[in-house]
Amino acid sequence: MSIETEAAPAEVGLSAARLARVDSWRDALVDSGRLAGATTLVMRRGRVAHLGCSGMADMARGVPMRADTIHRIYSMTKPLTSVAAMMLYEEGRFQLDDPVTRFLPEFSGMRVFAGGSRGSFETVPAVRNITVRDLLTHTAGLTYGMMHANMVDAMYRDQDVDFQTSDRTLAEVVATAATLPLLAQPGAEWNYSIATDVLGHLVAVLSGQDFGAFMAERILAPLGMADTGFHVPPERLSRLAANYRRGGDGRPALIDDPQDSSFARPRRIASGGGGLLSTVGDYVRFCRFLLNRGELEGTRLLGRKTVELMMSNHLRGDMAAMGQPRFSESTFEGIGFGLGFSVMLDPARAQIIGTPGECAWGGAASTAFWVDPVEELAVILLTQLMPSSTYPLRRELRVLCYQAIID
Template identity: 60%
Template sequence: MSLWTETDPRGAGFDPERLARVVPWMDRLVEDGRLAGLSVTVARRGRVAFARACGRADLARDTPFTLDTVTRIYSMTKPLTSVAVMQLYEQGLFQLDDPVARFLPEFAEMRVASGGNRMKVETEPARRPITIRDLLTHTAGLTYGFMEATLVDALYRERGIDFLAREGTLAEMVARTAAAPLLAQPGTAWNYSVATDVLGHLVAVVSGRPFADYLREAVIAPLGMADTDFHVRPDLMPRFCAAYAYDRERRLARFDDSVETVFAAAPAIASGGGGLVSTAADYHRFCRMILGGGAIDAARLLGRKTVALMLANHLGGDLAAMGTPRFAETSYTGIGFGLGFSVMLDPARAQILGTPGEVAWGGMASTAFWIDPAEDLAVVLMTQLVPSSALPIRRELRVMTYAALAD
């Protein structure tokens, strides 16, 4: 069955009238000028119960937003990179508690920021090495320069630690990262960070292949994600959308063009943390693989026990218990983190409909997905509004989707 062949929502366990509430919600977002365009795909029990797109992929060129529009998925790249890491783990090439410095020696003898100012950052030795698991769970003590909240964030900006940069190499950017002090002692705090970009370099070193090549050949191609890559191929450019951000009057303004865009050419650095473009259909195949315990159609990418380990919470509690997260593509209370995904722990504490054990993540341009193994449910939201915190559309869609379950 084609992904876009909808079935009667009743066959997938939905109340059709309730699920249809998503339609006017989508239309309002576009008509009110809050989004240029978007698509929503809801699949359950191997059936697509809802698939719809509306609005414009490019307002200036009057290009429609369709179900096969190619979008920047930014941090929704992270789960695919995490799958690549776990494939190598399954081959016995490392253990999750191995120090990453075993493979990336630049991370030996790390130091942690302990005070100071912009002129001189005071540091102390790391109490223990950064492990591969720390990188997978964002507890390594790394950060993002765009946070603009700490001295370490400022150092990242000053030193050009940006994995979406269009110059340099992945190895060089990782070396810059390792030369900066850590934000916190390894394993003590959850901080959203460039950790998954470092994992991309780890994949390259351990596999002996460029990271982009490994991801394409071992993850993207077996999944059948034909429109997913680190740049937009020439034949896909007519389907690529523009990205938008709000101006001071809360009107949509172009953030990145659909034609004059850096994504039209292969990047110098393949960012495992945020470099991919994809489509709703492609990403739905990734979700199906996770729901299938590591397999989709005739392809098996991971063992089912490996997937179960990835979907488990690897923190001591929720994100809120691991310090005060400054930014994430999820709320903090009642939400944990696995090996590449957020993990729902307690819907009541998270104050949102959901299921314990459901995993999710999103991207900077407001794209999102979640996978609920207990309900055999996967939802993919594609749009292009920067930043992802501009609208609560992920939570709104989640409520409407779960409210439509009828069995």
């Protein structure tokens, strides 16, 4: 689904001259060779006031970046998976404090890593069961094998607990994860993790439907997100961007050719933590849905109070108070976490311009979004550069967008 601007910046309280700084910033990233291409979108008061594209979606083939370019959004999948779970919550299928063992018995009798070496390590019993809220907030004690920070991460790699590359089923990978020790006691720490993939499996179990099918039928189709899915069909493959990393010369180096990509064919696992591809036109529809508190163009998937609950901080303080100095798609100071995305608590402590209550997340290929209910603002950045920590794109874009508000 393509998209066009719907309002002049001044009509929605933005300065056109100041908003033009976003274009200059994006063009400079491409002209300097840091990014192959990028797209930015700013929506305020329900109308798109800025949409810009720079550079190439596929450098080798000379395909320009366009508004209908399809991107790997990776962890920007997580908020949609969380919406899927909360739809079932509204149907009375579970309560947030329910132990997941009620539905996923494989997580019974969990133990927590307590030290030792790869060949000989110690564990202690978990003091309580993982709850559904723990999965939604990344406080379940789970981790990611990609962290490369401790013994538990290594066990994930050894046992192929990877929802992107494994050729096993979603249920099989979750079952393996449940045999491994937790990184921390449930509820004790915020650790970025496979929790949202486990949540996707929970959605499948509770609904009795394949998770990918549930997402397509219950969320993507009703929201009109026609170009969003877990793989790119052949007729749309020409619109899939290439994925890059920063090469030795500082310029983009290809890591995933769109024509040969694993995303170009159906995948064994529909990863709720990071499997979706999307366009800026599709994802802004999801942003509208959030800002409208669960409704889009007459279609309501969630009640207003449920979305407000999701956008509330569910941690004891900010992520710095509960988190560990490990990778995240967000900074830790002044930032809390709701049910599926980060929540701004204190812009001064976060040392970045923003608004308390603003919700955000990003993906591994440097994509990002945030929605600000107070300012009635949504911003999307789509590009394809891994890892997302290569450049401070999100913080830079945040300043450029907020400084353009004049009303």
